[in-house]
Amino acid sequence: MWQRGAVTDSAPLDVDLALLGGGGAASLLLAALDRHEVRDLRIAVVDPVRRRGQDRTWAFWGHPGTDLDPLLSASWQQVEVATTARRRVLDLTPLRYAMLRSGPVYDRAAAAERRLDATRIVAPAETVTDDGTRVLVRTGDGRTVRAGWVLDSRPRPPARAGRT
Numbered sequence: 001m002w003q004r005g006a007v008t009d010s011a012p013l014d015v016d017l018a019l020l021g022g023g024g025a026a027s028l029l030l031a032a033l034d035r036h037e038v039r040d041l042r043i044a045v046v047d048p049v050r051r052r053g054q055d056r057t058w059a060f061w062g063h064p065g066t067d068l069d070p071l072l073s074a075s076w077q078q079v080e081v082a083t084t085a086r087r088r089v090l091d092l093t094p095l096r097y098a099m100l101r102s103g104p105v106y107d108r109a110a111a112a113e114r115r116l117d118a119t120r121i122v123a124p125a126e127t128v129t130d131d132g133t134r135v136l137v138r139t140g141d142g143r144t145v146r147a148g149w150v151l152d153s154r155p156r157p158p159a160r161a162g163r164t
């Protein structure tokens, strides 16, 4: 039965870029778009959860001098290798090992999202259909997003159920 004005019949939201999942990957992309002063892109972020605070810690190898440097909680440029016979301190240059907490990453992404004037949809992306020209995303709150580009960073369900 067709119901006039039902949420599911609302006009699609047309955007250039839809981010399905607003976690680590989307946060980095939002920050990069903002850093490059992209201001003419229509963006939607679809995630049932608005990520904030400390729910992840990322630790990784890399070169110093990136945009993440001011956000790091810690970084190491030397390692100590100890055995019963010897102890040596090794220089990691040109690499370093770094630790990044999620809070500052999410805060930076939230500020970027505001400056980019992105539309936030607090609902899961349910179906994603690529017709070769546009991608249609149906969301759990009955909306449709029509996008030129999609970054789909929704976690994949595990291939098989595990005990942990």
Ligand SMILES: Cc1cc2nc3c(=O)[nH]c(=O)nc-3n(C[C@H](O)[C@H](O)[C@H](O)COP(=O)(O)OP(=O)(O)OC[C@H]3O[C@@H](n4cnc5c(N)ncnc54)[C@H](O)[C@@H]3O)c2cc1C
Pocket (backbone or CB within 6 Å): 020, 021, 022, 023, 024, 025, 026, 046, 047, 048, 049, 051, 055, 056, 057, 058, 059, 060, 123, 124, 125, 126, 153, 154, 155
């Ligand atoms: C405790 C912990 C420690 C970790 N440590 C490290 C580390 O040291 N180094 C490292 O590289 N990685 C680490 N990881 C892995 C880390 O989670 C990933 O590297 C990173 O967060 C992946 O980013 P992502 O954007 O792909 O996923 P996420 O950051 O998990 O984001 C996925 C988003 O998708 C959203 N979502 C889920 N379902 C839907 C849906 N249907 N529609 C729309 N959105 C949806 C979720 O709400 C979430 O916000 C760690 C993970 C955990 C939990």
